Amino acid sequence: MDDASAxxxxxxxxxxxxxxxxxxxxxxxxxxxxxxxxxxxxxxxxEEAMELTQDSFLKAWQALPGWRPRARFATWLLQxxxxxxxxxxxxxxxxxxxxxxxxxxxxxxxxxxxxxxxGRQRGVVLDRAxxxxxxxxxEVLLLREVEELSYTEIAxxxxxAEGTVKSRLARARAALLALLRHxxxxxxxx
Amino acid sequence: MRDEDCPRMIALSALVDDEIAAExxxxxxxHARHCPLCGAxxxxxxxLRAEFATLPQESPDFDLGHVIEARLRAQTSAGPASRPRxxxxxxxxxxxxxxxxxxxxxxxxxxxxQLGTLLLEQPARSAREPRLVAMAVxxxxxxxxxxxxxxxFGMETSR
Ligand SMILES: [Zn+2]
Numbered sequence: 001m002d003d004a005s006a007x008x009x010x011x012x013x014x015x016x017x018x019x020x021x022x023x024x025x026x027x028x029x030x031x032x033x034x035x036x037x038x039x040x041x042x043x044x045x046x047e048e049a050m051e052l053t054q055d056s057f058l059k060a061w062q063a064l065p066g067w068r069p070r071a072r073f074a075t076w077l078l079q080x081x082x083x084x085x086x087x088x089x090x091x092x093x094x095x096x097x098x099x100x101x102x103x104x105x106x107x108x109x110x111x112x113x114x115x116x117x118x119g120r121q122r123g124v125v126l127d128r129a130x131x132x133x134x135x136x137x138x139e140v141l142l143l144r145e146v147e148e149l150s151y152t153e154i155a156x157x158x159x160x161a162e163g164t165v166k167s168r169l170a171r172a173r174a175a176l177l178a179l180l181r182h183x184x185x186x187x188x189x190x
Numbered sequence: 191m192r193d194e195d196c197p198r199m200i201a202l203s204a205l206v207d208d209e210i211a212a213e214x215x216x217x218x219x220x221h222a223r224h225c226p227l228c229g230a231x232x233x234x235x236x237x238l239r240a241e242f243a244t245l246p247q248e249s250p251d252f253d254l255g256h257v258i259e260a261r262l263r264a265q266t267s268a269g270p271a272s273r274p275r276x277x278x279x280x281x282x283x284x285x286x287x288x289x290x291x292x293x294x295x296x297x298x299x300x301x302x303x304q305l306g307t308l309l310l311e312q313p314a315r316s317a318r319e320p321r322l323v324a325m326a327v328x329x330x331x332x333x334x335x336x337x338x339x340x341x342x343f344g345m346e347t348s349r
Contacts, residue, residue, distance in 0.1 A: 021258075021259045021266060025255040026255065028258050029253065032255065033249055036249065050251055053254060058258065058261075061262065120244070122244040127246055166203070170202075170204070177234055180241075
């Protein structure tokens, strides 16, 4: 975010804290895409992500009067979103025993090797591989690689020690690389 | 030792994140230039980082700013001191049912409300998320040894 947007954001936060819905709407517009994508990648469901994104902003509105800028506003929103997603996944686990994994192969069988890793398809493969990781590994990867948070910020956000973030990220990357290597192997064999 | 707990992997991963002390960073980089195993692992970790830029960039189905503002206005018109009772008016019964059915949801709400004080404070060391077992379809242990041979020194002192 550039300086101008940061100043805008600070103004909107102050107004929203005093109960101004249009200022809060501006904050929602500024952050909705980021929060939505984060939740979508955590939960794997568009419909659920839409609902949880709305819920997260409504929770933020309720908590906003007590919010103090000790952390970036965006990071705070991500923490609310993460807790909402985790709660939903726990409940889904209890109710359906359904894995987040959609059961699809990591790579589509149709395209040839050259197209497979080209552009969009690469992202789809990575997206599917991420879904096969345990939640705790998926979230640290997203917070680090997509949200670009520091170890200190991630530790505070998910409530673990920094050393845990460090080792969990290494485990997550090893697991993800193993999945992607496996896909590459399937491709060469096929 | 499991592959993913390999100290080399942890150090290299932290190196890619630039979350490693300056001196340890130089030592590790110098080592990786000469050690084919560490050099390859580092290249792979950097490639993986670049790969995240290719993730699908999906967007919400509609502008949430508009929807949420409308809901908040419906609430505000009920009176100026009504924010604490927001929850009762804000969520239609269906959504409230979704939000508030269990202790878990209430906990999430409480967590959300505490966030401002939690962030950037010392995290609880005992906190540990339960693993969502059914999601771990694959055993996350990497095939092929990630651990260095005896000639590749351990990197425990990297941080
Ligand atoms: Zn080495």
